[in-house]
Amino acid sequence: MPKVLVSDKLSPTAVQIFKDNGVEVDYLPDLGKDKDKLLEVIGQYDGLAIRSATKVTEKILSAATNLKVIGRAGIGVDNVDIPAATAKGIIVMNTPFGNSITTAEHAISMMLSLARQIPEADASTRASKWEKNRFMGVEVTNKTLGIVGAGNIGSIVADRAQGLKMKVIAFDPFLSPERALDLGVEKVELEELFARADFITLHTPLTEQTRNIISADAFETMKKGVRIVNCARGGLIDEAALAEALKSGKVAGAALDVFLEEPAVDNPLFGLPNVICTPHLGASTTEAQENVALQVAEQISAYLMTGEITNALNFPSISAEEAPRLTPFVKLAEMLGSFAGQLTETSIKGIRVEYEGAVAALNTRPMTAAALTGVMKPLLADVNMVSAPAIAKERGIQVETVNREQQGAYESYIRLTVITERQERSVAGTIFGNGKPRVIQVKSINMEAELAPNMLYITNEDKPGFIGRLGTLLGQLGINIANFNLGRLDVGSDAIALVTIDGVLDEDQLKQITALEGVKQAKSLRF
Numbered sequence: 001m002p003k004v005l006v007s008d009k010l011s012p013t014a015v016q017i018f019k020d021n022g023v024e025v026d027y028l029p030d031l032g033k034d035k036d037k038l039l040e041v042i043g044q045y046d047g048l049a050i051r052s053a054t055k056v057t058e059k060i061l062s063a064a065t066n067l068k069v070i071g072r073a074g075i076g077v078d079n080v081d082i083p084a085a086t087a088k089g090i091i092v093m094n095t096p097f098g099n100s101i102t103t104a105e106h107a108i109s110m111m112l113s114l115a116r117q118i119p120e121a122d123a124s125t126r127a128s129k130w131e132k133n134r135f136m137g138v139e140v141t142n143k144t145l146g147i148v149g150a151g152n153i154g155s156i157v158a159d160r161a162q163g164l165k166m167k168v169i170a171f172d173p174f175l176s177p178e179r180a181l182d183l184g185v186e187k188v189e190l191e192e193l194f195a196r197a198d199f200i201t202l203h204t205p206l207t208e209q210t211r212n213i214i215s216a217d218a219f220e221t222m223k224k225g226v227r228i229v230n231c232a233r234g235g236l237i238d239e240a241a242l243a244e245a246l247k248s249g250k251v252a253g254a255a256l257d258v259f260l261e262e263p264a265v266d267n268p269l270f271g272l273p274n275v276i277c278t279p280h281l282g283a284s285t286t287e288a289q290e291n292v293a294l295q296v297a298e299q300i301s302a303y304l305m306t307g308e309i310t311n312a313l314n315f316p317s318i319s320a321e322e323a324p325r326l327t328p329f330v331k332l333a334e335m336l337g338s339f340a341g342q343l344t345e346t347s348i349k350g351i352r353v354e355y356e357g358a359v360a361a362l363n364t365r366p367m368t369a370a371a372l373t374g375v376m377k378p379l380l381a382d383v384n385m386v387s388a389p390a391i392a393k394e395r396g397i398q399v400e401t402v403n404r405e406q407q408g409a410y411e412s413y414i415r416l417t418v419i420t421e422r423q424e425r426s427v428a429g430t431i432f433g434n435g436k437p438r439v440i441q442v443k444s445i446n447m448e449a450e451l452a453p454n455m456l457y458i459t460n461e462d463k464p465g466f467i468g469r470l471g472t473l474l475g476q477l478g479i480n481i482a483n484f485n486l487g488r489l490d491v492g493s494d495a496i497a498l499v500t501i502d503g504v505l506d507e508d509q510l511k512q513i514t515a516l517e518g519v520k521q522a523k524s525l526r527f
C-alpha cells in the first residue's frame, strides 16, 4: 500500500480521500516547518502533500528515496525545487484552479479596504477615537484598475472589478487580443499600465522576469496617489522602494498579502500607516481549502494507484481512461529504448521515435519519455519517465518524434532510432492481441521476438553451420536456450540472432561467444 505524508495543514477531507483510495496516510501538519525531522522521515513515503510551509529542497529530495509524487494543495510551487524533483523522477503537481476565486476575492477586498482605509478606521473606532474627518476615502467606480498578469486569478479580478464599474486594463505577454476582448479588458504594455492605473494589482508567478516588476523606476512612472495590491508573491515588488514611495506620497497605499520573507515578522513596511497587511491569507477560505485538499488527495492517490497524471508541472497529463490503453505501449517504448540503449556504445546525438497506425492517435508523449528512459537507463541507473526528457535535453540529445496515423503492416508500430557519431540504429516493435510487446525489426531486419529478462544478441555472417556452432557452444557453457529468434536481410548478408537464455552470461562466457567464427557482435541484454 503506498504511503503519503501530509506535512502542512490541510483540510481533513484530504486524509479521508487518501484512506478511501487505499493509500496509507500520516497527517503531521507541523512537520513541514521542521526541516531536520522531515529529512529524517521523508524516505518512508511514496507521496508528499504540502501547502506553502514545507520547503522541498534538493537536500530533502535527496533523502526522499521512495518519493514518486509531490502534490501542492494550491497554485504556487516556488517552495518546491522542481528541477531537482524532475532529475529524481518525482512528479510535481498543483491544483491550479481550487483557490483562484478565493484569492481574487481577497485582492478585491484588499483594494476596497485600501480605498476606504478600513483597517485603520476600525482600529481607531475601537480605540474610542471616532475620527470621522480623518478617514476620507476614494470611490473605485470609474477608476482604472491595472492588472499585471491576466491568468486564472487576474481574469476573475477583472470580472469582479468590472462589476464594481471600474475600467480594467491588463498587461500580460501571453494575453491574446481575443482573450482580452472576452474578458472585457484593454490589453496594454506595462509602461502604459503604470502610467494610467489608479489601482494596480499583481497576479503573476514570481520568476526571473517578474522579480521586482514594481521597482523604484516603476514607481517614478506611476500616477501620484496610486494604490497597490499584491496577493501573488513577495518579491514582485521591491519592498524598500515601496517604503520610499509610500513615505513620499507617490503611492497612497499598499495592501500586501505576500512578502519577500515569509513568515514576515519584522518587515519595515509594517511601520507605515498607509499599508494593509495580511499573513498570506489569499487562499484561506473554507471553500478554497476544501477544494485544494480534495483535489490534491485525489490527484496523488490516482497517480500512486493507477498512474493517472493530472496537473503535473513536470510531466504531460495522462487521464484515467488513457492510462490502461497507454500502459502496453509505454512498456514497449521503454523496451525498445532499452534494447537500443544496451547496443549503443558511443555517445548519443539524437533519438527519433516514430509512431505509426493506431498508436499515433494516442497520447504519445509518455511513450517518448519511456523510450528515452530505456535508452538512457544502461548509462544512468536512476533515470525514469519524469527525468528522462530533462536529462536528454541537458545532454544535448536531439529528440524527434514522428506520428503517422496511417496504418502499415501492423495495427500499431513504434520504431526507435538512436543516432550516434558513427551510425543510426533502429529497433521497432508492436503489441499483439495479448498486450505483450514484441520486437519486429532490428536494423531493418524483420524478426519476431518477445523480450525476456535475459537475452543474447548476436550479429553474425549468414553462413551455413553458424547456428549449430552457437548452440553447441552455449551447451558447453551450460547455458540453456529458452527461445531462438533469427532474421536476416538477404542470403549471405548480416544476420541477427536474439536468443532467450535461462541465466545471466558472465564476461568470460561472452568473450567465448564473441570469439566464435562468424560472430560480428555479441551482447548480453537484460530487460
Ligand SMILES: NC(=O)C1=CN([C@@H]2O[C@H](COP(=O)(O)OP(=O)(O)OC[C@H]3O[C@@H](n4cnc5c(N)ncnc54)[C@H](O)[C@@H]3O)[C@@H](O)[C@H]2O)C=CC1
Residues within 6 Å of the ligand: 074, 075, 076, 077, 096, 099, 100, 103, 148, 149, 150, 151, 152, 153, 154, 171, 172, 173, 174, 175, 203, 204, 205, 206, 209, 210, 231, 232, 233, 257, 258, 280, 281, 282, 283, 284
Ligand atoms: N496569496 C495567495 O494565497 C495566493 C497566491 N497565488 C499566486 O497568484 C499568482 C497567479 O496565480 P494564477 O492566476 O492562478 O496563475 P496563472 O498561471 O493562471 O496566471 C499567471 C499569469 O501571469 C502571466 N505572466 C507571466 N509572466 C508575466 C510577466 N512577466 N508579466 C505579466 N504577466 C505575466 C502569465 O501569462 C499568466 O497569464 C501565482 O503566483 C500564485 O502563486 C495563488 C493562489 C493563492
Ligand SMILES: O=C(O)CCC(=O)C(=O)O
Residues within 6 Å of the ligand: 051, 052, 073, 074, 075, 076, 077, 099, 280, 281, 282, 283, 284
Ligand atoms: O496554501 C496557501 O495558503 C497559499 C496559497 C498560495 O499561495 C498558492 O496557492 O499559490
